[in-house]
Amino acid sequence: MYLKAIELENFKSFARKHRIELKPGFTAISGPNGSGKSNIGDAILFVLGPKSSKVIRANKLVDLIYDGGKTGRKADYCRVSLIFDNSDRVLPIDENEVKLTRYIKRTNNENGYNSYFYINDEPARLQDFESLLMHAKIDADGYNFVKQGDVTRIVEMTPVERRQILEEIAGISDFDREIEKAENKKKSVEEDMEKIKVLLEELENRLKVLEKDREVALRYRELEDRLKELKAGIAYSKMMNSRQQMDSYRRQVEKYEEKIKHLEEEVNERKGELENVK
Numbered sequence: 001m002y003l004k005a006i007e008l009e010n011f012k013s014f015a016r017k018h019r020i021e022l023k024p025g026f027t028a029i030s031g032p033n034g035s036g037k038s039n040i041g042d043a044i045l046f047v048l049g050p051k052s053s054k055v056i057r058a059n060k061l062v063d064l065i066y067d068g069g070k071t072g073r074k075a076d077y078c079r080v081s082l083i084f085d086n087s088d089r090v091l092p093i094d095e096n097e098v099k100l101t102r103y104i105k106r107t108n109n110e111n112g113y114n115s116y117f118y119i120n121d122e123p124a125r126l127q128d129f130e131s132l133l134m135h136a137k138i139d140a141d142g143y144n145f146v147k148q149g150d151v152t153r154i155v156e157m158t159p160v161e162r163r164q165i166l167e168e169i170a171g172i173s174d175f176d177r178e179i180e181k182a183e184n185k186k187k188s189v190e191e192d193m194e195k196i197k198v199l200l201e202e203l204e205n206r207l208k209v210l211e212k213d214r215e216v217a218l219r220y221r222e223l224e225d226r227l228k229e230l231k232a233g234i235a236y237s238k239m240m241n242s243r244q245q246m247d248s249y250r251r252q253v254e255k256y257e258e259k260i261k262h263l264e265e266e267v268n269e270r271k272g273e274l275e276n277v278k
């Protein structure tokens, strides 16, 4: 698998469409200063999607769109395609050629552009590029690509900085980052656990208070029921007393009525006797 050709359209100093064939034996791009040699490297990285646009010497991605130079008109999009020879099937796509295209278009949204990705002209996402290129160990932020000034920078580095680069290439830094990530995760989990412990203690205390409240409430209900029973008992016995009293009054009334009846009879008798005496 190798990079076979680059197609550029309105990318940086490359106005309109250009196709650069990287034929076998191709080793260098030469040209006067400022003629666009490094822009070709930027075009390759642009498609690979580095994390920062600084890597492709742009503050914003829209700076990559052909700005019209001194005389021409500003373009409103740019497109770069990398055409890889895939006859050895290093990339898991059953085609002899794999074309990765990135296209950006100026818009009025907050970024100022929209970004589109295509694999063999089919819409895709940057993650699809990344997972595809992983098979060829190509990474926009890795060291597959040595840019202008990189060699001087590496020569002038301290041994520690140089070792960091080697670790990065060997993949040790990936492990270090994984370890750091895992340690951070562990720390945050521990912090969460500490918070949960405090919360649990609070809840346990609250539970104790609630248990006491429940006991008091149960006792209250028990006493209330007892009070109701006692009140009902008192009311019942009062009613019984009243009924007895009423019975005894009734009996007395009956007795008096009897007596009245006798007395009336006696009066009538006496009245008869008196009549006879007259």
Ligand code: ATP
Binding pocket: 011, 012, 013, 014, 031, 032, 033, 034, 035, 036, 037, 038, 039, 040, 063, 064, 065, 066, 067, 068, 069, 148
């Ligand atoms: P050197 O030999 O000095 O390294 P170079 O050949 O690598 O030069 P580049 O850095 O690739 O040159 O190209 C720089 C040129 O690209 C500059 O003339 C700059 O104006 C032009 N350029 C950069 N961005 C754009 C853009 N968006 N539109 C038009 N031209 C651009």
Ligand code: MG
Binding pocket: 037, 038, 039, 148
């Ligand atoms: Mg250059």
